[in-house]
Amino acid sequence: VSKALGALLGVLTAIGGFIEIGDLVFLGQAGAQFGYALLWAIPLGILGIGVFAEMSGRVAATSGRPVFDLVRERLGFGVGLITLIAGQAMTLLTLAAEIGGVAIVLQLLFDLPNQLLILGAGVAFLVLIWVLPFEWIERVFSLPGLCLLVFVVAAIDLDPDWTAVGNGFVPNWDAGDPMLYAYYFVGIVAATFMPYEIYFYSSGGVEEGWSRPHLRLNRLTVVFGWGLGAVLATAILITAAQVFEPRGIEPELLGTVALGTQIPLGEAGLLLVLIGMLFAIGGATAETALSGAYNIAQFLGWEWGKYKRPSGAPRFTFAWMAMLAAGTLIILTGLDPVQLTEFAVVLGVVAVPFSYLPVLLAAGDPTYMGDQTNGQLQNTLGWFYFAFISLVAVAAIPLLIVTNMGQG
Amino acid sequence: MKESFAQVHAAELAGSAATAAESIDPALAAPRFEDAVTRLQSLAERASVALRGIETEPRNPTLLRRTVDELDRLASSAERIASSP
Numbered sequence: 001v002s003k004a005l006g007a008l009l010g011v012l013t014a015i016g017g018f019i020e021i022g023d024l025v026f027l028g029q030a031g032a033q034f035g036y037a038l039l040w041a042i043p044l045g046i047l048g049i050g051v052f053a054e055m056s057g058r059v060a061a062t063s064g065r066p067v068f069d070l071v072r073e074r075l076g077f078g079v080g081l082i083t084l085i086a087g088q089a090m091t092l093l094t095l096a097a098e099i100g101g102v103a104i105v106l107q108l109l110f111d112l113p114n115q116l117l118i119l120g121a122g123v124a125f126l127v128l129i130w131v132l133p134f135e136w137i138e139r140v141f142s143l144p145g146l147c148l149l150v151f152v153v154a155a156i157d158l159d160p161d162w163t164a165v166g167n168g169f170v171p172n173w174d175a176g177d178p179m180l181y182a183y184y185f186v187g188i189v190a191a192t193f194m195p196y197e198i199y200f201y202s203s204g205g206v207e208e209g210w211s212r213p214h215l216r217l218n219r220l221t222v223v224f225g226w227g228l229g230a231v232l233a234t235a236i237l238i239t240a241a242q243v244f245e246p247r248g249i250e251p252e253l254l255g256t257v258a259l260g261t262q263i264p265l266g267e268a269g270l271l272l273v274l275i276g277m278l279f280a281i282g283g284a285t286a287e288t289a290l291s292g293a294y295n296i297a298q299f300l301g302w303e304w305g306k307y308k309r310p311s312g313a314p315r316f317t318f319a320w321m322a323m324l325a326a327g328t329l330i331i332l333t334g335l336d337p338v339q340l341t342e343f344a345v346v347l348g349v350v351a352v353p354f355s356y357l358p359v360l361l362a363a364g365d366p367t368y369m370g371d372q373t374n375g376q377l378q379n380t381l382g383w384f385y386f387a388f389i390s391l392v393a394v395a396a397i398p399l400l401i402v403t404n405m406g407q408g
Numbered sequence: 409m410k411e412s413f414a415q416v417h418a419a420e421l422a423g424s425a426a427t428a429a430e431s432i433d434p435a436l437a438a439p440r441f442e443d444a445v446t447r448l449q450s451l452a453e454r455a456s457v458a459l460r461g462i463e464t465e466p467r468n469p470t471l472l473r474r475t476v477d478e479l480d481r482l483a484s485s486a487e488r489i490a491s492s493p
Contacts, residue, residue, distance in 0.1 A: 111412040248487075252424065255417035267410060274413070 014225020019148055019232060020284035021101040021254070022094070022191035022345040024277065025338055027233055028257040029406065030184040031240025032250050036160075036168030037175035039237060041185045045192030046230040048385040050222045052193075052356055053201050055363040055374070055382065057218035060205035062372045063362075067202045067355055068298035074358035083354040084299045088292055090348035091196045095288035095327035097344055099125070100337025101281040104254050105274055115332060122328030125285055129320060134207045134306040137290075141283030147276030148232060150269055154261040155235040158242040165238060183403040186396050187342065190349035192233075193389060196291040198355060203294040207307055215372070236260075252338060289327065293319035342405055346396045353390045360386055414466040422459035429453045444489050451482050451489075458482070 030038040060066050065073075068087075072080040103117040110117075129137060175181055210218070239260040244251055251257045258277065261269035290306065297304035297316040304316040331337060360382045364374040374382060429452035437445040458478045465471050 108413050108416050111416050248483075253417070253420050255413065255420060259417075270410075270413065 011221055011225040011228070014142070014221045015146060015149075015228045015232065018226060018229025019145070019236070019280050020191075020194070021098055021281050021337065021341045022187075022194060023233055024236065024254065024257050024281075025341050026184060026187035026191045026345065027236040028240045028244070028251040028260070030188055031237040031242075032244035034175045034181060034184065035241040035245050036165050036238065037172045038181070038184055038188060039165065039168030039234060040171055041188040042192070042230055042233050042237065043169065045189040046226060046233075047381075048189075048388060049192050049197070050226050051378070051381045051385055052198055052359065053226065054219060054222045055378070056198050056202035056359045057205050057210070057222065058215060058372055059359060059362050059369070060202045061210040061212060061214045061218055062369055064206055064211075065362075066206050066294065066298055067199050067359060068295045070358040070362050071355060072299050074361050075354065079354070080299065083351065084295060086351040087195055087199070087295055087355060090344055090351055091199070091288050091292045091295070092323060092326055092330070093340060093344035094194065094196060094348065095285060095292065095323060096330035096335070097337045097341040098281050098285040098288055099324075099327050100331040100335070100340065101254060102278065102285060103331070104337060105278045105281065108255050108258070109274055109278070118328060118332055121285075122324060125282075125289065126321060126324055129286055129289060129306075129324070130310070134204070137286050137306070138204070138283070141279045141286060144278075145276055145280035145283055147272045148236075148280055150261050150265065150272040150276065151232060151235040151239055154264045154269060155238040155242070157264040158239065160238055160242050177408065179399065179403050180406065180408055182395065183399045183406050186349070186392055186399055187345060187406070189389075189392055190345045190396065193349055193352050193392075194345065195348055195351050195355050196288050198359075199291040199295055200287040202359075203291070203298070203304075207305055209307075212372075239264075254338065285327075289320045289323045292323035293317075339405065343400075346400045346405075349389065349396050350393045353386060353393055356386055356389060411466040415463050418459045418462035418466070422456045422463060425452050425456035425459060429456060444492065447489055448486065451486050455479065455482050 027042075030041075056067055059070065068080075068084065071083050075083060099118060099121050102121045103114055106112070106117045106121070107114050128140070132140060173181060205214070205218070208214075236257075240251060240257070243249075243260045243263050244256075249256065251260070254277065258270060258273045261273045265272075293316050294304060296302075296319050297313070302315045303313040305313055308316075310317040331340070360374075362368055363382070364379055366373040429449050432445055432449040432452060434442050434446040434449060458475045461471055461475050
């Protein structure tokens with residue numbers, strides 16, 4: 001029973017931790033501008049990140065080695081260092097955007113000065129990450145993040161045309177300006193493929209002491225946790241398509257995205273979604289801060305892990321604290337968290353293929369993985385998605401420029 | 409919570425509308441669009457002012473109703489300008 005409960009908790013944590021500020025921004029805007037026409041990007045992205053996550057979890061459980069350990073080993077120091085710098089830069093920008101997002105939601109709830117809330121959030125995360133053990137960092141944020149499931153209720157309550165919703169899962173490049181359509185497609189896929197999620201997932205496997213008996217938990221978490229996360233993402237897009245598209249509203253603010261549930265469900269819907277946003281974005285804040293520290297510690301061979309006392313991994317501890325401090329300072333300069341998110345999400349996807357390749361190579365190497373080596377299906381999907389995400393990475397920056405960050 | 413949300417979100421939207429009004433410059437528009445751009449700029453300014461009303465008095469139901477009507481009118485006017493030949 002305790003094993004089943006543990007698995008359930010893992011799956012619930014994965015659903016609650018699935019959505020972060022990048023998903024809220026891109027799904028809301030895509031639904032508002034293109035109705036259901038970009039729904040197909042969600043399963044395409046989820047399957048890809050699922051393949052990648054399952055592999056990185058399997059490698060971590062089999063060999064005890066997380067992503068940046070493999071990056072250095074498989075790509076060598078030079079290319080590995082470039083990957084590290086790119087990954088760190090994007091993780092830091094994402095962290096800054098998440099802290100800003102937390103401050104915005106707190107401001108919507110309590111109407112306190114934004115700069116004070118940013119500073120308060122930075123200090124609060126410093127204390128929480130210091131005090132809480134790894135498992136509790138995940139649970140404290142991800143389980144209340146499940147309040148975002150109110151989007152599923154809202155989407156159903158809005159009674160969409162389900163045939164039109166079904167048609168949204170088929171690519172339709174005639175839905176509007178093709179460049180904007182491509183930009184939001186890249187945005188949705190990139191928000192699903194945020195590199196820090198894999199860094200955190202694979203390092204988390206090592207933190208929790210995964211070994212071969214945990215391989216089933218790895219698969220369950222990926223299939224059910226992230227699969228149901230995809231249902232949540234779909235609901236956010238449907239809600240935006242139903243509420244905002246007919247009114248010509250572009251939800252460029254987090255508060256506007258939240259109003260998508262207030263219209264069908266009233267004040268309770270708004271309160272639930274704000275609580276869900278607060279914890280989901282808060283969870284992503286903790287994950288990005290720790291991911292930054294994991295990456296550098298693994299690449300440089302430092303002692304690392306939240307399961308160790310700070311004195312047992314001092315450079316790792318300093319690294320996550322420095323990430324938090326830097327992220328807080330960046331957003332304190334007055335940058336708009338939503339625009340910063342768009343920027344970090346779209347640029348972040350450029351770093352993904354370099355993190356993806358070492359995991360794919362390790363997972364397909366029988367001398368390394370033994371009986372847990374990729375099968376034919378896993379290899380085919382793995383290489384297909386490597387090619388796909390490389391294409392997305394190549395297209396990302398030109399689309400960002402041509403569409404003026406989606407402003408047309 | 410309701411008042412807090414209304415105040416903060418109205419302030420953000422008012423800020424966006426004011427930024428939009430500042431970024432619209434009729435002098436930069438082609439002569440045949442100059443009039444439409446001027447009207448759009450004025451609509452953005454009026455939207456910003458109306459939203460500031462919610463920010464300052466989120467508990468005044470009369471003002472809220474008036475603001476909703478005003479924003480509806482502004483949206484219809486913007487729609488007409490956008491669809492005019």
